[in-house]
Amino acid sequence: MAKVRLRAPLSQRSGGSGAHDLPGATVGEVLRELERRHPPIVGWILDERGAVRPHVNVFVNGEPTREDAVVEPTDVLQVLPSISGGCV
Amino acid sequence: MTTELLVGTKKGLFVLRGDAAAGTPFEIAARAFPGDTVEFAIRDPRTGRYFASHTSGFYGPRLMYADDPTGEWTQAQGPAFPEGGDTALERIWVITPGEADGLLYAGVAPAALFSSTDDGESWSLNEALWKEHQAGDWQPGAGGLALHSICPWPGDPQRLAVGVSAAGVWITDDGGQTWRTGYDGIVPEYLPEEAREGTNTLCIHNMHRAPARPERLFMQFHGNVYRSDDEGSSWKELRAGLPSGFGFPLVIDPADPDSAYVIPLVGAEDRVTPDARMRVYETRDAGSTWIEHGDGLPSDEAYLTVLRQAFGSAGEGSGMQLYFGATSGDVFGSPDAGASWFQVHERLAPVTSVRVA
Numbered sequence: 001m002a003k004v005r006l007r008a009p010l011s012q013r014s015g016g017s018g019a020h021d022l023p024g025a026t027v028g029e030v031l032r033e034l035e036r037r038h039p040p041i042v043g044w045i046l047d048e049r050g051a052v053r054p055h056v057n058v059f060v061n062g063e064p065t066r067e068d069a070v071v072e073p074t075d076v077l078q079v080l081p082s083i084s085g086g087c088v
Numbered sequence: 089m090t091t092e093l094l095v096g097t098k099k100g101l102f103v104l105r106g107d108a109a110a111g112t113p114f115e116i117a118a119r120a121f122p123g124d125t126v127e128f129a130i131r132d133p134r135t136g137r138y139f140a141s142h143t144s145g146f147y148g149p150r151l152m153y154a155d156d157p158t159g160e161w162t163q164a165q166g167p168a169f170p171e172g173g174d175t176a177l178e179r180i181w182v183i184t185p186g187e188a189d190g191l192l193y194a195g196v197a198p199a200a201l202f203s204s205t206d207d208g209e210s211w212s213l214n215e216a217l218w219k220e221h222q223a224g225d226w227q228p229g230a231g232g233l234a235l236h237s238i239c240p241w242p243g244d245p246q247r248l249a250v251g252v253s254a255a256g257v258w259i260t261d262d263g264g265q266t267w268r269t270g271y272d273g274i275v276p277e278y279l280p281e282e283a284r285e286g287t288n289t290l291c292i293h294n295m296h297r298a299p300a301r302p303e304r305l306f307m308q309f310h311g312n313v314y315r316s317d318d319e320g321s322s323w324k325e326l327r328a329g330l331p332s333g334f335g336f337p338l339v340i341d342p343a344d345p346d347s348a349y350v351i352p353l354v355g356a357e358d359r360v361t362p363d364a365r366m367r368v369y370e371t372r373d374a375g376s377t378w379i380e381h382g383d384g385l386p387s388d389e390a391y392l393t394v395l396r397q398a399f400g401s402a403g404e405g406s407g408m409q410l411y412f413g414a415t416s417g418d419v420f421g422s423p424d425a426g427a428s429w430f431q432v433h434e435r436l437a438p439v440t441s442v443r444v445a
Contacts, residue, residue: 047176048170050342085144086145087098087123088098
């Protein structure tokens with residue numbers, strides 16, 4: 001199981017926890033499993049197409065990736081807001 | 089009597105409350121969705137339920153509802169495009185109560201219509217109009233490809249007209265199963281003359297139906313104001329008497345089908361108030377003549393921009409309340425149908441929408 005690490009507000013929408021162990025062969029599959037277990041997170045990280053939102057970054061073991069990146073069971077995924085996001 | 093305003097801004101929703109008759113600034117009763125752009129907020133008068141659409145700069149758009157705008161909000165199921173498809177929701181431009189119990193509509197970008205039959209808790213894509221979108225050569229305006237105007241027909245849920253920037257007016261007579269477009273009289277001056285005939289690249293900025301005469305529609309277009317008296321089949325230009333035909337907001341008095349209010353801007357290349365004066369223009373003869381209103385509004389060095397949804401009203405006739413907000417963060421109100429104005433609030437974030445609750 002990959003380890004997923006979330007910060008607020010994503011952790012608040014994921015059962016109040018910032019740490020999740022989830023199955024999946026790709027970043028997209030792991031995050032879809034997060035959505036399945038915690039429906040309030042649907043649409044926050046992945047859009048309807050299954051793509052990671054443009055201003056959200058997903059790091060696997062510290063390396064930036066997107067939804068189609070391969071995930072190993074021992075990997076750690078961190079989901080963080082991008083510095084390119086926000087509202088001016 | 090207390091008036092409640094829902095003011096969407098680039099930095100959250102502000103719920104303002106005050107007495108319009110007193111002509112003094114309103115108080116901030118609540119701020120919701122801090123940091124996010126709130127594109128639109130409205131109260132459904134049938135149920136008292138509040139709706140707000142907001143977009144996080146990180147986590148995307150969503151629609152929320154609440155029974156108390158100063159309390160907790162609940163996220164609706166949708167609007168969203170089909171999962172696994174090639175389209176993602178970008179923005180929710182407008183929410184409009186329909187003409188049947190529980191029925192509401194949402195207009196979004198990329199341009200599509202969603203409807204709800206359970207008082208806004210869940211939403212479904214109108215597939216027929218979406219197919220028209222996909223089959224057509226729909227072009228975006230500066231604000232994106234947006235369905236921003238939804239005009240129900242009073243008492244008849246089968247009839248609906250919507251406005252799209254920049255893909256014209258679409259009309260259904262069968263509850264959204266089929267859609268038609270096509271009309272005369274609209275002149276897209278931003279296209280060369282030889283490209284105008286038959287084009288549907290029409291940049292509708294705003295459109296409202298006159299409920300007391302529902303075959304009549306008023307439209308703020310990209311460079312003109314128009315009126316249709318035949319459900320949108322033909323349009324008559326109404327620019328004469330206005331300082332500019334360009335603008336975004338539009339309000340009508342629901343009791344008077346000959347009425348419309350607009351807030352012109354200089355033009356597409358300079359989207360500020362003409363002559364550096366904040367003015368609202370009213371017609372009571374269906375656009376033949378316009379009355380300028382400025383009593384209480386800034387009259388010099390006022391370079392303001394008022395966006396599409398940032399003009400709202402309550403009531404009708406000479407006591408109709410009018411409110412608008414500018415991207416400067418200023419909100420103005422009138423307790424007497426535009427005859428006089430006062431500052432409702434200042435120094436908010438850039439205002440994107442204003443509606444009376």
